[in-house]
Amino acid sequence: MEISAPRGTKDILPDSSSHWQYVERIAREVCRDYGYQEIRTPVFEHTELFLRGIGETTDIVQKEMYTFTDKGGRSITLRPENTAGTVRAYLEHKLYGESQPAKMYYIGPMFRYDKPQAGRFRQFHQFGIEAIGSTGPIVDAEIIMAAVEFFTRLGLKDLNLFINSVGCPRCRPVYRSKIQDALRGSLGEFCEDCRSRFDRNPMRILDCKNEKCQQLSKNAPQLSECLCDECRDHFTGLQTVLTAAGVDYKLNPRLVRGLDYYTKTAFEIQYPPLGAQSAVCGGGRYDGLIEEIGGSPTPAIGYAIGLERVLLALEKQELLPTPDRGIAIFVAAFDDKTRVLAFKLATELRRAGLACEMDYLGRGLKAQLKQANRYPARFVAIIGEEEAAQNKVALKNMLTGEQQLVDAGQLIQKIRAEMED
């Protein structure tokens, strides 16, 4: 093997593509029921969009982007997520002129230059939803419900839904300085990462997995105590709606999203058996993003679901449907001459909507029967010299082993009739 797929990428081979189709079908069905329509945006965008949209200080932008200069000298980046692209399209095509909120979903590949690991790839696929143009907590609850519904329909159990509010540009700075005040004294005892986070994004310290850091930050003020009235009302409103809808959720005050644009609602759905990469869904409100990208202030909320991780979870719980490779009929030929007749017959059968296969390797009759059995094929139509001479085929029922001579012209009806039984 000379050339292999690039690091962190995966081929989706024929034996697993049906799994993808299945998951994507469920996603589309949920979206239809919740009133979200598909949007397809380019897989690459101007780098500038992500710099502004995601935030220059984020890990994604600082070290994970696939950025290159195209032949026209433009800086282009393979999309690491699709909220920025969706918002860009929303503005570019003036979708704010249509009925609001704009409810959209997407399914497609994203690219991040990460080190691959369980549930983490350089090219991965997300199913995401964006609702642009509404402030209310009802929309927040709705998109969370859509995610829950998606997992429910797939049959996934043992998922944890965590929600939090990360505040807004009014209350977050207040909280930020409060937390810095609280931790400043013991800063030297924190891990290296946390010390660097102290100035840049002190809220992330609360999210540190390091046990010592967790201990040290245990008594730090919680963001929920510092929310402004508007954010607090929004957050309690969301909880009221979720509770009314019967959703099982947990508050997680340490839940902080990695992207700069999030405001108020942040949430995450985890499937713990996946190990370190247990987040299957992450999202939140991004009321500041649209203005950041050049639109007028517009509230919005969205999330993304990692499909590789969903597939992993489904595999773990044995919830993936086994693909049906069965075909109606296999047409077996005896020699080169009858092979032509077999091809002609196969074409007719296929035209009639019957899944049909034949031999392409010039195999002997015995090997063809073997092959037919592997699919498995319900019937085998054998065309030998004798049959060809009388314009008939030998129709063999592979379940019972019975075989009968049938007029070539009658074959389709005959098969249909037998399949009824």
Place this chain on the structure above:
RNA sequence: GUGGCUGUGGUGAAGUGGUUAACACGCCGGAUUGUGGCUCCGGUAUUCGAGGGUUCGAUCCCCUCCAGUCACCCCA
């Protein structure tokens, strides 16, 4: 980007410093004249991730690289 583990045929895997690299599955073919699923028989790795080095000799020892995997970081 950092660290641990791993790297033998299509797959799962034995193995040893020195003639022909087990075995199982799969695949291909065969078991008298044109017929499957069971059984039996045969075939199927000039080669042990790549490149160097040590050695009379390396798949087995050393180094580098690459890849996979898991974890940190971060995230879907």
